[in-house]
Amino acid sequence: MNNIKFIIFVFLALFLFSCNGDSKKSKVRDKKPEKHVVLAKPVPVTELISKIPELAYYHKKLIESLKNDPPVLLLDKSEIRDEKQQKAQEIAIKNKDFIRDVYHPDTKEPLRNEIMIVREALPSDIPKNVKCSDCYYVSMYNYFFNSTTIALTDISKNRVIKVKHIIDGQAELNKRLTDLAITIAINSPEVIEALGINPNEKEATMSNVKTAMNGTKCERSKHLCVAPTFLNHINKRALWAIVDLTDWKLVGVAWTELGDFEGTIPKDKTTESELQNEFVMENFCEKNNDTTFGDWKVNYRLTSSDGLEVFDVKYKDKKVIRSSKIVDWHVSYLYKEGMGYSDATGCPMFSSSAVVAFNGPYVEKILDKKGKKTGYALVQDFRSPIWPAPCNYRYQSRFEFYDNGSFRITGVNHGRGCNTQGVYKPVFRMDLAVNDGEEILEQWTGEKWEKWKKEKWVDQKNAKYTKEGYWMKLTSPAGTGYYMEPGNGQWTRNRGDSAFVYASVWHDDIDEGDTDMVTIGSPGSYDYKQGPEKFLNPPEDLSGQHLIIWYVPRMHNDNTPGKEYCWATQVVENGKSRIKTWPGIVGPKFIPIKK
Amino acid sequence: MSGRKAKLKKKNLQKIKKQKTKSKQQRKIAIYIVIILIVALLGLIAYNLIPDNNSSKKHNKTSTLSNKTIKSCLRSPVFPMKYGLKAPYAVDLRQNAENMGLKILEAKTGRSLQLPGWRKFGYLGLYTLDDHGNIYTSPLPYVSIDINPPKEQNKILIVEGKTGRMSEFMNLPSKNPPTPKNPFGVIGLAFDCETKSLYATSIAGSTFSDESGKVFQIDPANKKIKSTFDNHDIMGVAIFSGKNGKRLYMGMARKPEIWSVGLDEKGAFKDDFRFEFSLKDVPGGSNLKAHRIKINENRMTLKAREFSYTLIAASNSMRTIYTYDYNPQIDKWEFVELHLENH
Numbered sequence: 001m002n003n004i005k006f007i008i009f010v011f012l013a014l015f016l017f018s019c020n021g022d023s024k025k026s027k028v029r030d031k032k033p034e035k036h037v038v039l040a041k042p043v044p045v046t047e048l049i050s051k052i053p054e055l056a057y058y059h060k061k062l063i064e065s066l067k068n069d070p071p072v073l074l075l076d077k078s079e080i081r082d083e084k085q086q087k088a089q090e091i092a093i094k095n096k097d098f099i100r101d102v103y104h105p106d107t108k109e110p111l112r113n114e115i116m117i118v119r120e121a122l123p124s125d126i127p128k129n130v131k132c133s134d135c136y137y138v139s140m141y142n143y144f145f146n147s148t149t150i151a152l153t154d155i156s157k158n159r160v161i162k163v164k165h166i167i168d169g170q171a172e173l174n175k176r177l178t179d180l181a182i183t184i185a186i187n188s189p190e191v192i193e194a195l196g197i198n199p200n201e202k203e204a205t206m207s208n209v210k211t212a213m214n215g216t217k218c219e220r221s222k223h224l225c226v227a228p229t230f231l232n233h234i235n236k237r238a239l240w241a242i243v244d245l246t247d248w249k250l251v252g253v254a255w256t257e258l259g260d261f262e263g264t265i266p267k268d269k270t271t272e273s274e275l276q277n278e279f280v281m282e283n284f285c286e287k288n289n290d291t292t293f294g295d296w297k298v299n300y301r302l303t304s305s306d307g308l309e310v311f312d313v314k315y316k317d318k319k320v321i322r323s324s325k326i327v328d329w330h331v332s333y334l335y336k337e338g339m340g341y342s343d344a345t346g347c348p349m350f351s352s353s354a355v356v357a358f359n360g361p362y363v364e365k366i367l368d369k370k371g372k373k374t375g376y377a378l379v380q381d382f383r384s385p386i387w388p389a390p391c392n393y394r395y396q397s398r399f400e401f402y403d404n405g406s407f408r409i410t411g412v413n414h415g416r417g418c419n420t421q422g423v424y425k426p427v428f429r430m431d432l433a434v435n436d437g438e439e440i441l442e443q444w445t446g447e448k449w450e451k452w453k454k455e456k457w458v459d460q461k462n463a464k465y466t467k468e469g470y471w472m473k474l475t476s477p478a479g480t481g482y483y484m485e486p487g488n489g490q491w492t493r494n495r496g497d498s499a500f501v502y503a504s505v506w507h508d509d510i511d512e513g514d515t516d517m518v519t520i521g522s523p524g525s526y527d528y529k530q531g532p533e534k535f536l537n538p539p540e541d542l543s544g545q546h547l548i549i550w551y552v553p554r555m556h557n558d559n560t561p562g563k564e565y566c567w568a569t570q571v572v573e574n575g576k577s578r579i580k581t582w583p584g585i586v587g588p589k590f591i592p593i594k595k
Numbered sequence: 596m597s598g599r600k601a602k603l604k605k606k607n608l609q610k611i612k613k614q615k616t617k618s619k620q621q622r623k624i625a626i627y628i629v630i631i632l633i634v635a636l637l638g639l640i641a642y643n644l645i646p647d648n649n650s651s652k653k654h655n656k657t658s659t660l661s662n663k664t665i666k667s668c669l670r671s672p673v674f675p676m677k678y679g680l681k682a683p684y685a686v687d688l689r690q691n692a693e694n695m696g697l698k699i700l701e702a703k704t705g706r707s708l709q710l711p712g713w714r715k716f717g718y719l720g721l722y723t724l725d726d727h728g729n730i731y732t733s734p735l736p737y738v739s740i741d742i743n744p745p746k747e748q749n750k751i752l753i754v755e756g757k758t759g760r761m762s763e764f765m766n767l768p769s770k771n772p773p774t775p776k777n778p779f780g781v782i783g784l785a786f787d788c789e790t791k792s793l794y795a796t797s798i799a800g801s802t803f804s805d806e807s808g809k810v811f812q813i814d815p816a817n818k819k820i821k822s823t824f825d826n827h828d829i830m831g832v833a834i835f836s837g838k839n840g841k842r843l844y845m846g847m848a849r850k851p852e853i854w855s856v857g858l859d860e861k862g863a864f865k866d867d868f869r870f871e872f873s874l875k876d877v878p879g880g881s882n883l884k885a886h887r888i889k890i891n892e893n894r895m896t897l898k899a900r901e902f903s904y905t906l907i908a909a910s911n912s913m914r915t916i917y918t919y920d921y922n923p924q925i926d927k928w929e930f931v932e933l934h935l936e937n938h
Contacts, residue, residue, distance in 0.1 A: 350802065
């Protein structure tokens with residue numbers, strides 16, 4: 001009996017012992033601290049270079065390396081442990097296969113390449129049946145292709161034994177980049193603010209090289225990124241910073257209030273796309289924001305599938321726009337009639353959008369040809385994940401507010417779609433506020449203004465313009481309001497709007513786009529059947545009504561060298577990849593009517 | 596008499612002595628067994644605690660150990676033969692502007708068959724076969740929701756193996772009604788040949804703040820829901836019998852992770868939901884979600900993509916294939932490699 005008791009005791013103890021480990025693990029997993037995300041504000045590289053001497057030195061070395069043949073930034077003597085490592089590096093960069101991708105395959109421009117690691121090869125590095133008596137591992141990262149090349153060198157025989165190219169693969173970092181990542185992070189206002197103090201570099205708990213490589217990924221930009229992590233014992237905050245070592249910038253930070261949490265930093269690794277999505281969802285998605293530029297006061301929100309919406313916009317305290325947004329981007333291809341897509345733009349998560357918000361809205365100055373500021377633009381970027389790869393898209397909602405009270409509602413298309421026969425048709429819904437009640441829409445006939453009496457649509461190809469370029473005007477019964485000037489090639493990056501204009505009656509009790517709209521129209525059609533026509537049937541009388549203006553421009557993409565339009569491509573700049581775009585910008589301008 | 600008594604007494608004493616010796620021996624044996632068991636158990640625990648630095652090499656030698664593989668009962672449909680296609684066939688569910696719905700391809704020639712009615716449910720997602728050659732699939736929105744409205748997405752469709760007729764098999768319930776903010780419904784499908792259960796994952800009605808997805812265990816014979824696994828948004832699923840029994844492996848929709856839950860002898864979900872591995876924690880890993888899982892001979896192949904409950908405009912969107920091998924000695928999956936689908 002005693003023996004049985006003993007056996008039960010042993011098994012029970014073992015069982016409890018084994019369970020204890022799991023329960024600890026599960027408690028840690030359950031006790032997840034609250035997470036906050038912040039995207040970093042862009043800082044010009046020149047500013048950063050002037051601020052961080054280490055970066056200035058590194059930048060100088062990189063520029064010099066581009067003039068070398070091969071263009072490879074080598075590990076310098078302080079990073080090389082002995083002569084054998086030095087020899088391994090020298091053997092590798094003389095090998096044709098190892099330096100296969102150091103120049104652009106078409107333009108032959110030198111690309112940015114950097115030796116990351118030189119070390120004795122581990123048994124796992126050496127393939128079976130390969131004899132290598134004095135074997136060294138050399139890795140090199142290519143910033144243009146976001147790829148890594150590894151060489152196994154036998155320094156006793158002065159030759160490379162094997163070369164491996166890893167596409168979309170990031171190498172372990174060398175010490176100079178590891179240090180640089182920490183320096184960039186701790187010089188960033190977002191890191192300083194999130195930690196609540198100016199962090200001492202010694203406190204930075206940068207992941208070791210391997211962990212850092214596993215720690216994060218810039219899957220959208222395809223840049224070399226690393227995640228220095230910081231733990232502030234005083235404020236009990238743990239911070240995860242994503243540093244982009246291709247463009248030398250902080251992407252953003254994710255930080256957690258640790259509370260009573262003791263120990264190491266939570267291993268909830270955050271990547272570039274997660275950081276961007278969470279930040280946009282937390283701050284902008286279906287959340288009302290406002291901003292002021294001079295006499296303009298603008299409310300805005302990122303919608304689920306109608307892009308960026310501005311609403312209750314005022315100029316000198318007078319309401320100008322009740323709501324304006326792009327409800328769809330229709331894309332069709334000329335080579336196949338009727339085929340097309342209807343791309344909704346909107347929130348990056350939980351939405352029926354197909355092209356989603358990258359980062360939040362931002363404001364930029366509008367300058368005239370002499371460089372004088374004439375207003376501000378509120379811009380929101382929407383992208384497919386791997387744009388500008390073929391069949392990927394990038395659109396922008398851009399609202400321009402000028403100091404003189406005029407404004408322009410635009411859609412920007414950065415291409416590049418599936419081929420060069422694409423036709424892009426953003427569907428604008430514009431609810432202006434020239435009057436709370438009755439509004440009058442008139443069209444210039446070439447001689448006089450003619451009032452629209454019923455709901456209808458017109459094609460810009462038949463338009464007549466005043467000498468100022470105005471096509472229509474929207475007024476109150478008192479005559480106050482705005483002229484509408486469509487795109488006719490008079491503005492930068494505009495080849496004419498080729499627009500359809502529709503006017504429909506706004507109804508208090510029927511939702512014809514006041515709230516988020518599902519995709520409308522036939523995206524494959526080139527004619528007026530873009531969706532708004534369904535609100536014109538049967539045509540209602542416009543007199544005495546508040547109106548909704550629908551505006552659907554058409555833009556054709558073009559990749560002809562020197563004439564690119566709605567197009568994007570990847571070019572070499574300082575040895576790394578830069579996306580060059582030739583945007584097409586469409587949309588009407590509204591100019592206040594002066595009495 | 597007294598001499599006889601004394602003889603008997605002596606005999607009894609010898610018997611008792613013998614019995615005592617016997618029980619002593621038995622006790623000794625029992626103690627030895629216990630000691631052996633304890634040593635074995637401690638050894639096993641110690642083995643499990645030792646970090647495995649060379650697992651991939653070890654795996655090659657041990658991959659067939661102790662785990663019971665499920666014998667496949669899945670059958671190909673017979674209807675393609677009626678339409679002149681020669682086996683083997685492939686189910687083609689590649690969806691794009693020019694290809695919507697289901698197609699059957701003749702593997703050797705690439706000749707395709709699309710019967711009337713195979714486009715009526717719009718764009719489709721993944722599929723599984725059953726033991727009668729039926730094909731189960733589900734609608735899945737592609738670029739926009741005009742062809743695949745959210746309220747129509749929580750359906751399982753069946754293509755009958757004998758006739759090729761496509762129809763709605765079941766419309767599954769959801770905690771919250773579907774909305775355009777989450778245009779998805781049924782995503783993953785798997786068939787268990789042992790319990791003849793069809794498993795379907797659904798994220799219909801799940802919102803940013805309320806994860807209310809379900810996995811359904813369905814009896815295809817009577818279309819009854821036998822059990823559900825609630826409040827988890829799951830994409831792809833696959834069934835695998837490992838060292839400690841049968842489990843349903845799940846690609847999570849909200850995080851780049853694989854979790855699993857045990858299945859009992861009737862195919863119902865056990866209460867042992869557990870983390871398996873993260874797609875972010877491997878070299879080159881990223882924030883991708885496993886939307887298709889296949890397990891074949893101890894090898895798990897995952898097709899992962901960016902997923903955030905939105906639609907896709909890019910027809911050339913990223914797909915990354917992850918490969919893991921099962922190590923039965925530690926009942927864990929070990930990373931082998933990953934690569935882009937097009938490479």
